[in-house]
Structures are given as structure tokens and as C-alpha cells.
Amino acid sequence: MRSSNITEPSPLAPFAVSLGDPAGIGPEIVAKSWVMRDARGLPPFFAVGDVAALRAVWLGPIAMISAPEEAAAAFGSALPCLQVGQAGEIVPGAPSVEGARTAFESLEASVGLARSGSAAGIVTAPVGKEQLYGVGFTHPGQTEFVAERCGVSPHNAVMMLAGPSLKVVPVTIHIPLSEVPMALTIDLIRARAITTVKGLQRNFGIPRPRLAVAGLNPHAGEGGALGREEIDIIRPAVESLREEGYDIVGPLAADGMFHARAREAYDAALCMYHDQALIPIKTLNFDDGVNITLGLPIIRTSPDHGTAFGIAGTDSANPGAMIAALRMAADAARARAAYVG
Numbered sequence: 552m553r554s555s556n557i558t559e560p561s562p563l564a565p566f567a568v569s570l571g572d573p574a575g576i577g578p579e580i581v582a583k584s585w586v587m588r589d590a591r592g593l594p595p596f597f598a599v600g601d602v603a604a605l606r607a608v609w610l611g612p613i614a615m616i617s618a619p620e621e622a623a624a625a626f627g628s629a630l631p632c633l634q635v636g637q638a639g640e641i642v643p644g645a646p647s648v649e650g651a652r653t654a655f656e657s658l659e660a661s662v663g664l665a666r667s668g669s670a671a672g673i674v675t676a677p678v679g680k681e682q683l684y685g686v687g688f689t690h691p692g693q694t695e696f697v698a699e700r701c702g703v704s705p706h707n708a709v710m711m712l713a714g715p716s717l718k719v720v721p722v723t724i725h726i727p728l729s730e731v732p733m734a735l736t737i738d739l740i741r742a743r744a745i746t747t748v749k750g751l752q753r754n755f756g757i758p759r760p761r762l763a764v765a766g767l768n769p770h771a772g773e774g775g776a777l778g779r780e781e782i783d784i785i786r787p788a789v790e791s792l793r794e795e796g797y798d799i800v801g802p803l804a805a806d807g808m809f810h811a812r813a814r815e816a817y818d819a820a821l822c823m824y825h826d827q828a829l830i831p832i833k834t835l836n837f838d839d840g841v842n843i844t845l846g847l848p849i850i851r852t853s854p855d856h857g858t859a860f861g862i863a864g865t866d867s868a869n870p871g872a873m874i875a876a877l878r879m880a881a882d883a884a885r886a887r888a889a890y891v892g
């Protein structure tokens with residue numbers, strides 16, 4: 552794990568936006584967000600990546616910058632871009648090895664800028680995970696990569712998907728479904744819950760967060776008849792946290808905890824695996840859902856969707872989730888400044 556030396560950003564620092572895979576919709580939604588910066592009240596930001604990826608899909612004004620400090624002055628009249636990587640020939644919708652390397656480099660550079668305090672935080676456009684794995688990216692996702700670069704163990708870095716209707720946390724993330732039961736432990740659930748509570752306080756200003764925890768099995772195990780993880784792992788984790796004063800309930804039957812009335816009873820739902828968490832949030836908030844990493848010294852958000860290679864280059868990508876990610880990053884910076892931990 553790298554050193555966790557982090558410098559606090561100045562209140563005026565812009566956000567670094569890694570462009571993600573140059574062949575995906577990342578460059579397009581970053582450019583569209585810049586166009587809507589005033590209408591949507593976006594904080595100053597600059598793109599980090601190969602400017603050719605922007606040029607491949609957008610004819611608007613771009614200001615090449617050599618340091619983040621130049622971004623604020625340029626932001627009003629052009630999209631600032633810090634050149635990182637060379638993606639070679641960029642064909643929207645056709646990912647390449649050079650493009651994946653550039654995505655990796657721009658993510659690495661963005662994290663470095665946030666760690667040094669030159670950027671207020673990072674907003675990451677989508678990467679193609681299969682492509683990244685092919686160029687030596689050894690982490691399951693950007694969440695674990697950023698955590699490692701910040702000196703935080705993956706256990707203590709929480710992926711939260713947050714939208715206007717729902718906030719969810721997958722306890723296990725990018726692992727095969729067959730490995731989920733083995734990966735679930737009392738310690739992991741407790742760590743995710745505690746980081747989630749602190750993250751909701753620090754980044755969202757919720758003073759006493761309420762958590763609901765899903766079961767793993769149908770009907771939360773039906774008293775052990777449909778699986779024992781609820782009895783052996785999830786309930787002991789929840790009860791130990793409740794005894795320590797946390798406002799937490801569960802294990803709940805997952806199929807009944809996401810309807811509108813049920814959602815009023817909690818601030819965030821802890822889910823046992825990726826799709827249990829992401830299906831409800833993407834169904835409710837696909838166009839304005841945000842992936843925020845809790846437990847980090849820096850701010851990191853991302854749109855909830857992927858690279859959408861199938862529509863890249865067609866000018867049909869909706870920038871809503873990227874705009875929501877930029878706004879959430881700015882809101883988190885304000886909440887952190889006001890937070891007394």
C-alpha cells in the first residue's frame with residue numbers, strides 16, 4: 552500500500568475529471584457537462600486524459616492547461632484539459648489497448664492531483680474493466696485502486712451508489728456470485744456499516760444515519776430453511792452494531808425493502824452482493840445515480856453507469872449522471888468543510 556500523505560485542497564481548487572476509456576461515452580458526457588455548467592451549477596473542473604478523445608466527439612472550445620491552477624480562469628470560456636496519455640487512433644465504440652492505458656494513466660494522474668491538494672477531488676468517467684485488466688490493472692475496480700493509492704484498505708473503502716430515491720452499498724463488490732457466501736463475514740459487514748455511517752455523516756451531513764441490511768437468501772433465509780448466512784453472519788453483525796448504538800435493522804428480505812414506503816425508513820441499504828444493490832438504484836435513478844467512494848481522505852465520485860460502447864460517438868449519451876457526480880462531489884466538499892468529527 553502506498554503512503555497515505557494527503558494535502559487538504561484549497562477551497563478554490565477545481566475537480567479533476569478523468570476521461571475514462573477514450574472509446575466510451577466518458578469524453579462526450581464530460582463535454583456536455585461543461586456546456587451545462589452554469590445551468591446546473593457545476594463546480595469548476597478540468598478533464599484529465601488525451602484531448603484527442605474529446606476532439607473525437609466534440610467541436611466545442613478546449614483550453615489546454617499545464618497545471619490545475621490554470622483551470623479556474625479558463626473554465627468560464629472553455630473546457631480545461633490536462634493532457635495525460637496518448638490513446639492513438641480513437642474510434643468511439645471500439646476500445647483499444649492504447650485507450651485502456653490512457654484511461655489507467657489519467658486515473659492515476661487524477662488521484663495524484665487530489666492527494667497533493669491540487670484538485671478538490673476526482674470525478675471518474677467510466678472505464679472498461681475488461682480492457683483495464685488487459686493492461687495490468689490488478690484491482691477489481693477504480694474504488695479499490697483509489698483506496699490503495701490513498702493508503703486505505705479495500706475492507707474500509709465503501710462503494711455507495713446514491714441517487715435522489717435511494718442509497719445502496721454492496722458489501723461484496725466485483726466477485727463472482729458463487730464466491731459471495733464465502734466472502735461474507737461478520738467483520739466485513741461491520742466494517743462496511745461503520746464506514747457507511749461515517750461517510751453519510753461526513754459527505755452528506757446526515758447526523759444519525761439509519762441503515763437497513765438485506766439478507767442474502769430468499770425471504771432472508773426463512774429461519775434457516777433457505778440458507779444460514781442470515782443466522783450465522785448477518786444477524787450477529789447487525790446485532791453487535793445495534794448494541795454499540797448504531798441505528799441499524801436487518802437482515803431484511805431483499806425483495807421487499809426497496810419499494811417507496813420501505814425506503815422512507817432508512818438512509819442507506821447495505822446489500823450482500825453487487826446486483827442486489829445496483830439493480831434497484833439503476834432502476835430508480837439510472838440518469839442521475841452517482842457512485843461515491845466512502846472512507847477515503849479524498850473525494851471520489853463517478854456516474855453510476857459504464858462506458859456504453861454501443862452508443863459512443865452517436866451524440867446520444869445522457870450527461871445526467873456525470874452532472875450529478877460533479878454536483879455530489881461539490882456537495883461533499885461543503886459537507887466535509889462543515890463536519891465536526
Ligand SMILES: NC(=O)C1=CN([C@@H]2O[C@H](COP(=O)(O)OP(=O)(O)OC[C@H]3O[C@@H](n4cnc5c(N)ncnc54)[C@H](O)[C@@H]3O)[C@@H](O)[C@H]2O)C=CC1
Pocket residue numbers: 576580676677678679680681693842853854855856857858859860861862867868869870871872
Ligand atoms: N464506473 C465505471 O467505470 C463503470 C464501468 N463499467 C464498465 O462499462 C462497460 C459496459 O458496461 P455495461 O454493463 O454495458 O453498462 P453500461 O452502463 O455501459 O450500459 C448499460 C446500458 O445503458 C446505456 N447507457 C449507459 N450510460 C448511458 C448514458 N449516459 N446515456 C444513455 N445511455 C446510457 C447503454 O447504452 C446500455 O444500453 C463494462 O466494461 C464495465 O466494466 C460499468 C459500470 C461502471
Ligand SMILES: NCC(=O)COP(=O)(O)O
Pocket residue numbers: 691692693694695710829842853
Ligand atoms: N458496477 C459499478 C462499477 O463497476 C464501478 O466500479 P468502480 O470502477 O467505481 O470501482
